[in-house]
Amino acid sequence: TRTSGKILLIVQVALSLVLVTGGLLFGRTLNRLRSIDVGYRRDHLLTLMLFPQAGHRGIRNTYAYYRQLTEQLKRLPGIESVSFSNSGPANELEFFDPVYGSLSAPPVQAVSEFVAPDFFHVMGMHLLAGREFDWRDDEHGPQIAVISQSLAERLFGRANPVGRTIYWGPHSRAEALKIVGVVNSASLWKVESFHPMAFYQPAANGYSDAEPIMDIRTTVDPRSLKAEAEHI
Numbered sequence: 001t002r003t004s005g006k007i008l009l010i011v012q013v014a015l016s017l018v019l020v021t022g023g024l025l026f027g028r029t030l031n032r033l034r035s036i037d038v039g040y041r042r043d044h045l046l047t048l049m050l051f052p053q054a055g056h057r058g059i060r061n062t063y064a065y066y067r068q069l070t071e072q073l074k075r076l077p078g079i080e081s082v083s084f085s086n087s088g089p090a091n092e093l094e095f096f097d098p099v100y101g102s103l104s105a106p107p108v109q110a111v112s113e114f115v116a117p118d119f120f121h122v123m124g125m126h127l128l129a130g131r132e133f134d135w136r137d138d139e140h141g142p143q144i145a146v147i148s149q150s151l152a153e154r155l156f157g158r159a160n161p162v163g164r165t166i167y168w169g170p171h172s173r174a175e176a177l178k179i180v181g182v183v184n185s186a187s188l189w190k191v192e193s194f195h196p197m198a199f200y201q202p203a204a205n206g207y208s209d210a211e212p213i214m215d216i217r218t219t220v221d222p223r224s225l226k227a228e229a230e231h232i
Contacts (some may be wrong), residue, residue, distance in 0.1 A: 039186025041124030046222035047088045048214040063204045072232050078220040083119040088213030094189045100167040101155035110151050110197040114206030120183050122217045130162040130181030137202040145177035150185040151197035
């Protein structure tokens with residue numbers, strides 16, 4: 001009927017207003033997220049995940065393979081630096097673990113990440129104290145960690161944390177990690193999670209058959225290198 005047509009028109013107009021309003025709010029949210037200081041450089045960054053191909057034999061030493069792949073990628077024109085990590089940046093996943101400055105103190109929840117040498121350089125993060133990881137930090141080395149500034153301040157206040165020990169995991173079987181460095185806090189995973197407390201371990205301690213994320217810093221448009229990088 002004519003009446004029902006009018007009602008339908010009103011509903012359509014109302015829906016349009018909702019969609020326009022929603023679009024405006026989403027645009028404002030994107031602009032706000034772009035302006036947030038995430039603690040790392042989001043420009044000229046390419047991330048790749050590799051998957052095993054059907055019919056190919058498995059890799060016996062995943063860590064050694066990815067180290068070799070890192071060196072191969074570095075040789076490509078337009079690539080400045082390469083590393084790899086367990087999660088990679090901006091993947092919207094944060095894996096929290098209990099961390100203790102002392103086993104007699106209550107734990108705090110901090111993001112756990114495994115990263116290869118040069119990771120903080122690739123991300124454009126800043127070393128504030130101590131050192132970063134290098135290739136000597138393999139599965140045969142001591143259990144060590146680099147921690148975020150936010151975690152250092154939470155556990156140790158203004159004291160220098162380098163050389164101290166943190167413990168992570170369930171209290172009854174918490175593992176000890178010697179702190180070798182401190183980096184600036186960064187929202188590497190969820191942009192809206194502002195500079196969460198985090199601790200990083202050498203990649204060699206976190207991989208067996210897992211496929212990490214290749215993290216690549218470029219000097220050109222990252223999209224122009226995607227195809228070539230995928231065929232290394």
